[in-house]
Amino acid sequence: MSRMLVEVRDLAVDFPVDGPAGGPREYVRAVDGVSFTLEPGGALGIVGESGSGKSTVAAALLGLHRGTGARLGGSVRVGATDVGAAPAAELRALRGGTAAMVFQDPLSSLDPYYAVGDQIAEVYRVHADVSRRAARARAVEVLDRVGIPDAVRRARARPHEFSGGMRQRALIAMALACEPRLLIADEPTTALDVTVQAQILELLHGLREERGLALLLVTHDVGVAAHSVDELLVMRDGAAVERGPVGQVLTAPSDPYTRDLLAAVPRLDTPRPPRGTAPAAAADAGVPVVEAVSLRREFGRGKRRVAAVGGVSLSVRAGETLGIVGESGSGKSTLGRMLVGLLEPGSGLVRHDGRETGGVVPGVQMVFQDPASSLNPRRSIGESIADPLRAAGERDEAAIRARVGELLVRVGLEAGHRDRYPHEFSGGQRQRVGIARALAPRPRLIVCDEPVSALDVTTQAQVTALLAELQRELGIALVFIAHDLAVVRQVSDRVAVMRGGLVVEEGPVDEVYDRPRHAYTRQLLAAVPALGGEGGIGGA
């Protein structure tokens, strides 16, 4: 027996899919021949884009595929347990006892009906033969360790009374309860804001140091992995394409896919790509394309009334990109919807080309976050793109057809795609269709609300580049709303930082990023995990 804590050899996982009725069951391969080892106390990061099979590998370590109809090949050993062959009782002892898992979405990962402390106690009693009272005490102890303030009282609260970051801490507490030797974290910070993410990563790092825990971190975010692990395994389409020490993989990747992946990651520490002709000439001339004056909007009633946007003024000129960054709940999307007229401001006003407007106006378009819900699934994409033209009164079918074809080509698709339906396209392609639709009526202003946050990092880079290019070429005014500071830096001329419904800082991109004046901006920038490989909180 080797001294390794985890040994995975030639792991293959096949999921059943609905085949033709009556025919033999068909399978798709999710993981194909992955091998790796992890020593006690070591930390391995598995990175890859969606569909790369990284979460499936994590689940296989605990034998979670048992009973789901999935087929497993190869061998998985964790501690002394052969996961593939172990009897049910041994597998249960492994789960939580030897290896504990932390899931992505902390809200749905806890039972909404029971107190957080009771849930931790329940899990603890599965693995330790102790009284109810002792288990509760243990729950309070671990909650306290992960930094839940007033743990005795908070242990009696239910998950919905916790914030997102607190819930993730509670899940980590549950993982700690049974003193496992391995922590498996599946996208532990993906649902969290960047400042909270930094705290959780810090906590994981501290726990490793303190208890000698081994860590298997599954993430799509190379930056997060770079900070927290010693070794990286890069996955693509179910297979491992590269594996090595963090520093080596990040600085001298040997596989072409790893190189593409790293190149696509938006960074704060590299020079910005050139932004084409300086917008100064256009910016000085004429009235702003859009101008907001003391915009305010509240939601809810009575005591629960909160101002989503609490008085924001800004303006964007032709040919200019304004980036708006902020964490969830900062009011950036509400602001965006008021700028295009989809949402009526509570007070304040919006001017388009100098005229005060209410409601939807021509010449203003939007690109939405979720490419799945922003296109009508029952309409061909050609029809969706033609919709603004028809609504504007265009009746010449040949002209519409020509314009749709031209737009499709312009956003990197083919004119022949016009008769296809949204479900036939990938997320990135759908977002391109969304951009084509926004361009169709030759708008003066496009507001993009988190246009790339639902996309994988390589697709994200392509779509971001496309938007920047189109904006330069057509001279439109662009408002780019995102939570990702690095993405905003790539495309924007000016940037506004929002927090709690207010703009705390606004200025040219280089100034705000290099010399932030507001404490919150500094905090945000410090929380972004850098890719550098050296000098990070958990690096080297």
Next chain:
Amino acid sequence: MDSARGGVPLGSLGGISADHWLGVEPGTGRDLFVRLLYGARISLLVALGATAVQILVGVAAGLAAALGNRFAGQLIGRLTDVMIALPMLVLGIALTAVVPADFPRTLLLILVIGLLSWGGTARMVRAQTQALQGLDFVAAARLSGNGTLRIARRELLPSLAAPVITYAAIQVPANIVAEASLSFLGVGVKPPTPSWGQMLSSAQTWFRADPLYVLLPAGLLFVTVLASTVLGDAVRTALDPREGSRLRIGTGKEAAA
């Protein structure tokens, strides 16, 4: 017919013979097989008619509640809640008391059942419409300069088709039962017009002497309700968006995929 015993059919099993395949009706001597067939016609006609009425009224009310201004929305929403809260059977029974006796009973049943049970449809349509309105593709259509009616016709109605059809399919068995219940209580169709519920009502007094008279309409009613329940479930499964791979509704391009 044995008039000495109060009209019990002669012969075994309720008087089955070559002339009367399933025997005759006690008391009147009408052919049971024929009455069962005509009964099926009334039961299904009322059930389908009532479903049509309730779906039409429900969709109109639901759309109006979701798309109208705040006042209209509130008013229709309240009305919908009232319609859902009230027990349909009780009101239906009470209503039949005040309607003139010469009003056609079949039409009356269709109207009573249909007009008293549109609340569920309206609530579902309103909720679905409101959910759809929150989707980005509707926002995109608004930004393109489309008006409310155009959005309702082009973006909302096609997406509402699947849930409405599903709901209608599930309502059919419920309406068959509603008709049978009203007729069983003697406030539905009146003899000599047959319906299964009404036949069961008259059969109550005969079940010791002529059990087939009870068992036949009961069995047919049971099988019909069960069959339409299973059909409703099947329709729901087929139109369920989560089961999209089985049947893609409205895209018309499956072959190309």
Next chain:
Amino acid sequence: MTRFVLGRIGGALFVLLALSATVYLLFYVAPGDPARLACGERCNPAQVAQVREQLGLNDPVVVQYLQFLQGLFTGRDYSGGAGLVLHCDAPCLGFSYQNDQQVTGLLLERLPATLSLALGALVIWLLVGVGTGLLSALRRGGPTERLLTVLTLAGTGTPVFILGLLLLMAVCAYLQWLPFPTYVPLGEDPEQWAWNMLLPWITLGVFESAKYARLTRSSTVETLAEDHIRTFRAYGVSERAIVTRHAVRGAVAPVIALSAVDFGTMIGGAVLTESLFGIPGLGKTLIDGVRVVDLPVVVGVVLAIGTAVVLAGAVADLLYALADRRVALT
């Protein structure tokens, strides 16, 4: 929470008001001539006119409705002709055309029978229905579940009177295990009461059970598909503990809420069962009233049933909010 409760009570009052207005208009104003019905077949036109005056039917509709409402809250006096005054006590629903009894009193007289039926059925569906649902959730994928699924599917669609008729035929007519039920009040002879209610209880309880079995099973299975169940699996909690402790919890709130609604409906709505077994409850009163077009009785029963249903709906919402704390807090 207070706001939620107040809002719900306000909504219930609104529904009741709307109901009373609708029912009043439909029954007293729309078709036919209440005065003729009240007076009876052999009245001459002069007598009818007198009755019309006594009942206030010559007043404008709104005045009539307001008087009706006033009668509900404070009681009302009818002039019985020749200086006679008939007083009708506080929740006044008028007098029956048939026997001149106060409708309110008549309803109170009939309520115990209905309550007996509804309570027994409630016990049965909570035991049989929820039990069946749980069993089929625990035995997912096995032959037990398949059998239970078929049974509940068959039960969901079957009209309650078919079940009752078949039971009557089998148990009373052929096997002769029980005599044909006749209602005996609980106060008179508890043992006879229970024996005679047995068949109605089973009929209504088993009929309702199918719905509860489906609800319990689907809520439990739905919860089993949620993310937090995966968490407990990943921590080695056994499947049985997951189902009985975590998955079932998701079925509690819907079952309680639906039970409250159904119980309310049944207080007035078990028309079919009452009619089939000849139980003199509210439902039977309604049917009898409809047969002879006794409008005050029909209006009274409908309002009483409406009240029960609306109150039950409000109670159901409150219970749901208490059982599922997420609702009231979000």
